[in-house]
Amino acid sequence: EIVLTQSPATLSLSPGERATLSCRASQSVSSYLAWYQHKPGQAPSLLIYDASNRATGIPARFSASGSGTDFTLTISSLEPEDFAVYYCQQRSDWPRTFGQGTKVEIK
């Protein structure tokens, strides 16, 4: 099973600041990595797929990069609605796996 390790576990930032989230895979997943946003009481939503492609309707302040085992999600300037938990997920192999999540909280 491919293990995804996200860091940090929690990111405390203020609106307008830049957020940088990391996801590391236990083996190469090529570019088969996605990022999701999850707010309490809501359905998770797809932000990024294939490592760097924004899903439909996702604002340009969200960007992502990486390949192989190291990936990064960047939020260039945090908006109030961006405070949430972010998960990475791989589709390189079965079982599909998620990282344990990074909580972006208001400082």
Add this chain to the structure above:
Amino acid sequence: EVQLVESGGGLVQPGGSLRLSCAASGFTLSNYGMNWVRQAPGKGLEWISFISSSGITKYYVDSVKGRFTISRDSAKNSLYLQMNSLRDDDTAVYYCARDRQGWLDPWGQGTLVTVSS
């Protein structure tokens, strides 16, 4: 509008069974692979099962193999998860999600399953 609505969650005793449903609207479910994902209290997301568009190919995470069965009904445009031999650690919010070449989009709002005596 593409929408997924889960139902069937509730309180069940250890060793019991429950069947979750996921009703799709705005698209034809049989044209897509579908997934179930769960989130235990205070924990992260855990993928648990996939069914292909044809219904022939199915995958499960090891922790539910032999206990859970994923299925679909094209006539009802619905996805199901039959859960047997439920354990305390199956307590979670269960989400269904459409498969888009391995990515999950969109997701339903989830249904809560509580396994407790």
